[in-house]
Amino acid sequence: MTLAPGSPGDVLTLISAGSATTRSDLARLTGLARSTISQRVDALIERGLVEETESGESTGGRPPRQLRLHAEEHAFAGVDLGATHCRIALMDMTGDLLAQCEDSLLIGEGPEKVLAHVDGRIDRLLAEAGRPRAALRVIGMGVPGPVEFATGRPNNPPIMPGWNDYPIPDYFPGVDVLVDNDVNVMALGEHRNAFPAARHLLFVKVGTGIGCGIVAEGTLHRGAQGSAGDIGHIRVSGHEESGCRCGNSACLEAVAGGAAVARRLTELGVPAETGADVVALVQAGNTQALRLVREAGRLIGEVLASLVNFFNPEAIVIGGALSRVHEHLLAGIRETIYRRSLPLATHHLSIVPSRMGVDAAVMGAGILAIEHYLSPDNINKIVNA
Amino acid sequence: MTLAPGSPGDVLTLISAGSATTRSDLARLTGLARSTISQRVDALIERGLVEETESGESTGGRPPRQLRLHAEEHAFAGVDLGATHCRIALMDMTGDLLAQCEDSLLIGEGPEKVLAHVDGRIDRLLAEAGRPRAALRVIGMGVPGPVEFATGRPNNPPIMPGWNDYPIPDYFPGVDVLVDNDVNVMALGEHRNAFPAARHLLFVKVGTGIGCGIVAEGTLHRGAQGSAGDIGHIRVSGHEESGCRCGNSACLEAVAGGAAVARRLTELGVPAETGADVVALVQAGNTQALRLVREAGRLIGEVLASLVNFFNPEAIVIGGALSRVHEHLLAGIRETIYRRSLPLATHHLSIVPSRMGVDAAVMGAGILAIEHYLSPDNINKIVNA
DNA sequence: ATACTTACGCCGTTCATCGAACAAAGTCTG
DNA sequence: CAGACTTTGTTCGATGAACGGCGTAAGTAT
Numbered sequence: 001m002t003l004a005p006g007s008p009g010d011v012l013t014l015i016s017a018g019s020a021t022t023r024s025d026l027a028r029l030t031g032l033a034r035s036t037i038s039q040r041v042d043a044l045i046e047r048g049l050v051e052e053t054e055s056g057e058s059t060g061g062r063p064p065r066q067l068r069l070h071a072e073e074h075a076f077a078g079v080d081l082g083a084t085h086c087r088i089a090l091m092d093m094t095g096d097l098l099a100q101c102e103d104s105l106l107i108g109e110g111p112e113k114v115l116a117h118v119d120g121r122i123d124r125l126l127a128e129a130g131r132p133r134a135a136l137r138v139i140g141m142g143v144p145g146p147v148e149f150a151t152g153r154p155n156n157p158p159i160m161p162g163w164n165d166y167p168i169p170d171y172f173p174g175v176d177v178l179v180d181n182d183v184n185v186m187a188l189g190e191h192r193n194a195f196p197a198a199r200h201l202l203f204v205k206v207g208t209g210i211g212c213g214i215v216a217e218g219t220l221h222r223g224a225q226g227s228a229g230d231i232g233h234i235r236v237s238g239h240e241e242s243g244c245r246c247g248n249s250a251c252l253e254a255v256a257g258g259a260a261v262a263r264r265l266t267e268l269g270v271p272a273e274t275g276a277d278v279v280a281l282v283q284a285g286n287t288q289a290l291r292l293v294r295e296a297g298r299l300i301g302e303v304l305a306s307l308v309n310f311f312n313p314e315a316i317v318i319g320g321a322l323s324r325v326h327e328h329l330l331a332g333i334r335e336t337i338y339r340r341s342l343p344l345a346t347h348h349l350s351i352v353p354s355r356m357g358v359d360a361a362v363m364g365a366g367i368l369a370i371e372h373y374l375s376p377d378n379i380n381k382i383v384n385a
Numbered sequence: 386m387t388l389a390p391g392s393p394g395d396v397l398t399l400i401s402a403g404s405a406t407t408r409s410d411l412a413r414l415t416g417l418a419r420s421t422i423s424q425r426v427d428a429l430i431e432r433g434l435v436e437e438t439e440s441g442e443s444t445g446g447r448p449p450r451q452l453r454l455h456a457e458e459h460a461f462a463g464v465d466l467g468a469t470h471c472r473i474a475l476m477d478m479t480g481d482l483l484a485q486c487e488d489s490l491l492i493g494e495g496p497e498k499v500l501a502h503v504d505g506r507i508d509r510l511l512a513e514a515g516r517p518r519a520a521l522r523v524i525g526m527g528v529p530g531p532v533e534f535a536t537g538r539p540n541n542p543p544i545m546p547g548w549n550d551y552p553i554p555d556y557f558p559g560v561d562v563l564v565d566n567d568v569n570v571m572a573l574g575e576h577r578n579a580f581p582a583a584r585h586l587l588f589v590k591v592g593t594g595i596g597c598g599i600v601a602e603g604t605l606h607r608g609a610q611g612s613a614g615d616i617g618h619i620r621v622s623g624h625e626e627s628g629c630r631c632g633n634s635a636c637l638e639a640v641a642g643g644a645a646v647a648r649r650l651t652e653l654g655v656p657a658e659t660g661a662d663v664v665a666l667v668q669a670g671n672t673q674a675l676r677l678v679r680e681a682g683r684l685i686g687e688v689l690a691s692l693v694n695f696f697n698p699e700a701i702v703i704g705g706a707l708s709r710v711h712e713h714l715l716a717g718i719r720e721t722i723y724r725r726s727l728p729l730a731t732h733h734l735s736i737v738p739s740r741m742g743v744d745a746a747v748m749g750a751g752i753l754a755i756e757h758y759l760s761p762d763n764i765n766k767i768v769n770a
Numbered sequence: 771a772t773a774c775t776t777a778c779g780c781c782g783t784t785c786a787t788c789g790a791a792c793a794a795a796g797t798c799t800g
Numbered sequence: 801c802a803g804a805c806t807t808t809g810t811t812c813g814a815t816g817a818a819c820g821g822c823g824t825a826a827g828t829a830t
Contacts, residue, residue, distance in 0.1 A: 024808060033788050038809065055795085061807020062795040146729060155729065200609050212695065216601055223697025224585050227729040234691040235725055237622030237635075248725060250622075306619040306688070307695055310597065312608025340620055340633060344531060344540065344612040409777060418819045423778065440826085446776020447826040774829075784819075791811085798805070 008383040009376025011040045012049060015067055016093075016374050022056065022064035041067065043383050048073050049093075069093045075131045076373065077122050078366025079141040080182065083107055083159055083208075086117060089362040090125040095370060098129040100362065107144065110162035115171045139175055140369030141168065142182035142361045146227050152179035155226060158245075178368050182361050183229055184220050186354075187213025189364025190317045194355045198314040202307065203354075204231075205320035206300065206329065207275055208258045214311070232257065234303050252303050256296035258322055264292055275321040282325040290328055297332020304333060305340035312345045319354030326353035393768040394761025396425045397434060400452055401479070401759050407441065407449035426452065428768050433458050434478075454478045460516045461758065462507050463751025464526040465567065468492055468544055468593075471502060474747040475510040480755060483514040485747065492529065495547035500556045523561040525754030526553065527570035527746045531612050537564035540611060543630075563753050567746050568614055569605050571739075572598025574749025575702045579740040583699040587692065588739075589616075590705035591685065591714065592660055593643045599696070617642065619688050637688050641681035643707050649677055660706040667710040675713055682717020689718060690725035697730045704739030711738035 010030065014020040020029050023041055027034045044050040051070040055063040071092035080087040086105040090098040101121055107114060118141075126133055145157025152169040154160055169177035187203035195201055203213040212229040214221040222228055232253035233246050244254035254260055258275020265272040265281065270288050272278055281289035304316060316337075322329055334351050341349075354360055372378065395415065399405040405414050408426055412419045429435040436455040440448040456477035465472040471490040475483040486506055492499060503526075511518055530542025537554040539545055554562035572588030580586055588598040597614040599606040607613055617638035618631050629639035639645055643660020650657040650666065655673050657663055666674035689701060701722075707714055719736050726734075739745055757763065 022808080034809065035789075035811080036787055039787090055808095058796045059807070060797055061805080062797095062809075064808060198609075200606075214695075216606060221585075221601060221696075223730070224583075224699040225697055225729050225733065227727060228695065228697035230694050230697075230727055230730070231691075233725075233727060234694055235622065235687065237620065246727070302620065303691070306616075306691060309615050309619055310599075310613065310692055310695070311606075312610055312613035312615075314609040340618075342612060342615055342618060342631070344610050345608070345615070348610065407777080419778065420780080420820075421818050424818085440777095443827050444776070445828055446774080447778080447828095449777060772830085774827105776825100776827080778823105778825075780823080781821095782819105783821100784817105786815105786817085788813105788815075790813095793810075794808075796805105796807080799803090800801100 007376060007380055008040050008043055009379035011037065012044055012069075012374060012379050013376055015044075015050060016069055021066050021068065023067070024064055045070075047383055049379070049382070071096065073131075073135055074137055074373075075126060075129065075135040076137055076366050076369040077125070077139045078185075078362040078364070078369060079118055079122075079139060080185070080361035080365060081105075081107055081114065081118075081141065081143045082182070082361075083144055086114070086121070087358075087362045088118065088121050088125060089359070089366050090122070090129055090131075091363075091366040091370065093370060093374070095363075095367060098131070099125040101125060107159070107163070108161050111166045111168065111171070115168065119172070136175055138369035138373045139172055139177045140185065140365035140367070140372075141177065141179045142185035142365045143168075143179060144182050146225075146230070147179050147181055148226055149178070149180055149222055152177055154179075176369075176372065178372055180220070180222075180365075180368060181211070181213070181226070181229070183211040183213040184222065185213075185364035185368055186319055186356075186360040187215055187229075187317075187364070188220060188367055189356055189360045190319065190354060191215045191218075192367050193363065194317065194352070195315045195350075200311065200313040201315045201317065202304070202311065202313045203317045203319060203360075204300065204304065206256070206258070206296075206318065206322040207320040210253045210257050210300065210320075212307075216311075231303055231307070234306075236299050236302055239299075252299060256299040258320075261289075261292050261296050261322075265289055279321060279324050282328060290325075293322065293325055293328045294332040296322070297329040298336045299332075300329075301333040301336025302340065305337045308337055308341040308345050308349065314348065315350040315352065317352055317354055319357070319360055323354050323357075392761060392765055393425050393428055394764035396422070397429055397454075397759060397764050398761055400429075400435060401454055406451050406453065408452070409449055430455075432768055434764070434767070456481065458516075458520055459522055459758075460511060460514065460520040461522055461751050461754040462510070462524045463570075463747040463749070463754060464503055464507075464524060465570070465746035465750060466490075466492055466499065466503075466526065466528045467567070467746075468529055471499070471506070472743075472747045473503065473506050473510060474744070474751050475507070475514055475516075476748075476751040476755065478755060478759070480748075480752060483516070484510040486510060492544070492548070493546050496551045496553065496556070500553065504557070521560055523563065523754035523758045524557060525570065525750035525752070525757075526562065526564045527567035527750045528553075528564060529567050531610075531615075532564050532566055533611055534563070534565055534607055537562055539564075561754075561757065563757055565605070565607075565750075565753060566596075566598070566611070566614070568596040568598040569607065570598075570749035570753055571704055571741075571745040572600055572614075572702075572749070573605060573752055574741055574745040575704065575739060576600045576603075577752050578748065579702065579737070580700045580735075585696065585698040586700045586702065587689070587696065587698045588702045588704060588745075589685065589689065591641070591643070591681075591703065591707040592705040595638045595642050595685065595705075597692075601696075616688055616692070619691075621684050621687055624684075637684060641684040643705075646674075646677050646681050646707075650674055653677075664706060664709050667713060675710075678707065678710055678713045679717040681707070682714040683721045684717075685714075686718040686721025687725065690722045693722055693726040693730050693734065699733065700735040700737065702737055702739055704742070704745055708738050708742075 053066040078089040089100040154163040201215040210232040233251040244251035262272035463474040474485040531540040539548040586600040595617040618636040624635040629636035647657035
């Protein structure tokens with residue numbers, strides 16, 4: 001029942017974070033006696049959570065035995081469900097990729113069909129990776145709509161017909177399942193991967209819609225109803241004529257989302273339907289498309305400039321389909337943020353494109369799962385069991 | 386060195402939060418043995434942190450001895466420095482007011498003069514309350530500008546000439562001093578007072594300028610550079626003609642702040658200079674003033690609608706000078722937020738006027754001080770000393 | 771008055787942690 | 801190259817914090 005610093009969970013946290021790789025390191029970091037650390041480490045090894053590798057470099061005395069997470073016997077699945085696709089990544093405890101897959105899949109088919117597909121694919125990936133089903137500990141999942149994170153139930157998702165209030169975790173008995181908004185898991189993935197030291201970060205997904213994942217104090221901020229980060233319907237000035245599917249007008253998404261840019265291009269005589277079409281046109285060097293993407297960046301930048309003043313993040317990461325042409329999008333975003341935000345807030349602000357690209361969601365979902373499993377609470381439960 | 390749940394600090398936290406008032410309560414809540422709790426409580430009593438009051442009501446057996454924070458021997462000062470005023474509240478450990486004062490004081494006089502004044506006033510308040518100087522444990526202070534919270538140094542504050550980078554805590558040797566932005570301490574005060582259970586809350590101060598304090602997960606969010614909540618320079622649509630002192634145009638503050646409303650009134654032939662003049666006119670029933678305040682509310686509401694979508698708070702509290710006519714201001718704010726924010730985010734959202742009024746800052750500063758002193762870390766340090 | 775309930779202190783037992791001594795496994799030096 | 805030194809890790813008795821049973825205190829119900 002104890003959660004004191006130096007408990008097995010904390011020791012494992014230090015190992016998994018890479019802060020400590022030997023027993024001596026752990027003793028120094030936790031302040032516990034070396035003998036105590038040895039006991040703890042032994043318990044973790046016995047439970048299959050940690051393993052010893054060959055000895056490290058000596059620094060003038062006996063060389064230390066290196067410790068690391070015991071990757072085998074544990075597997076975690078990151079699931080990225082989109083409107084029309086399903087990506088799954090199987091990872092070990094260190095976050096390394098074991099196997100992955102990608103399929104076209106309409107989320108509108110409803111939870112039973114979609115989750116059956118996911119379940120089957122996870123089995124196949126486990127087989128590929130040569131791990132038994134029992135090795136699967138936690139599933140992390142990102143879905144394209146608001147979710148009540150605590151229960152894993154979608155909360156009136158606009159593009160997930162049949163999913164409202166469906167208890168996703170119940171579909172996978174015996175495994176912990178964490179379900180979150182796709183933008184949140186992408187934010188988590190980019191944070192852990194590109195800016196692990198940043199305390200506050202925003203991840204902005206620019207696709208058909210526009211959404212934002214918020215990392216505050218290193219953890220996801222989901223808001224009171226789990227709807228935080230829904231910036232697609234923030235009003236931008238000077239576009240009252242643009243109606244949005246939400247019923248309002250001048251929503252960011254309705255003027256700068258992929259679909260909106262495509263519609264505008266079509267109006268200019270350049271046929272385009274989706275964000276992907278826009279990307280293709282830009283890559284083909286179409287100047288109209290290029291100009292409109294940059295203009296979309298300015299509009300997004302206007303909203304982000306407000307959020308920079310309000311939230312004062314250390315980094316903003318731009319992802320989503322349109323970020324494939326990020327030079328142009330980012331130019332518009334940066335231009336506006338630096339013009340409209342306060343110098344104190346922008347001085348140390350990084351504004352960068354996504355590093356993980358299409359993998360941000362699956363990786364983030366997997367990280368969500370792993371971090372849940374490795375949380376001190378959970379580890380202490382396992383060790384004391 | 387132990388910080389396990391049930392440590393003296395945690396026990397005291399439960400007592401101070403009012404979650405537990407007897408030893409038996411504590412045993413139930415912490416899961417520790419009654420004997421252990423008795424030891425802990427004894428240690429806290431010995432250190433003068435807790436006291437026993439007369440027995441409580443019996444519930445069929447021996448009546449429990451009530452415990453509470455030992456208010457005497459400990460005093461905390463909350464200091465509210467404004468552009469032209471200084472308010473100080475002396476509080477005991479439970480947050481009860483012992484004495485207070487208020488003076489006109491120009492912050493532009495510079496740190497030495499102002500802090501000397503504060504120091505003198507604190508001495509006087511201690512004398513009034515009959516406590517020795519040694520009883521003063523922590524000073525909490527709110528100042529009208531950005532501060533590096535960790536060091537207590539103002540960070541290029543626009544209206545605090547001479548204060549830039551001045552190490553305020555050094556002026557009070559032997560006492561812990563916490564310095565924060567005034568809006569932040571007001572947010573803290575309102576949260577602890579009016580919405581202690583809310584996880585995420587925004588406090589908006591509408592005065593000459595407009596600022597916002599952010600409570601996330603129950604604690605203040607200060608941002609990467611401590612500039613979070615600076616919403617006065619967010620752009621509002623349709624007011625490109627309004628120049629702002631920051632160099633941009635259409636800033637919220639430049640169109641909806643107290644000074645801006647006064648200027649507009651003057652242009653309409655109703656002479657007004659400050660926010661206070663505007664308040665007086667509204668209270669006198671001037672319809673032009675009333676209309677402009679409501680319109681300012683709409684503009685503020687537009688910005689807040691964005692922030693509601695982004696941050697998804699449980700409550701928004703409106704304070705500052707203009708909130709004295711809050712019926713009209715709030716009407717405009719509510720109207721716009723409910724029109725422009727997402728239903729999921731507004732469904733359980735409370736939008737209310739400040740409950741503490743002019744006392745929000747001093748009380749919040751005092752609470753900042755008390756919570757620092759009662760934090761488990763600090764208490765364990767005291768008990769183990 | 772007696773039984774019952776609840777609160778709390780006392781005290782012997784238990785168990786986790788500590789730290790000293792020892793063993794292991796390397797580097798450095800004469 | 802032998803021996804001293806350094807660093808790592810383990811063993812084991814000492815220590816002390818927390819536990820929980822028991823006794824006592826101080827009420828209520830019958």
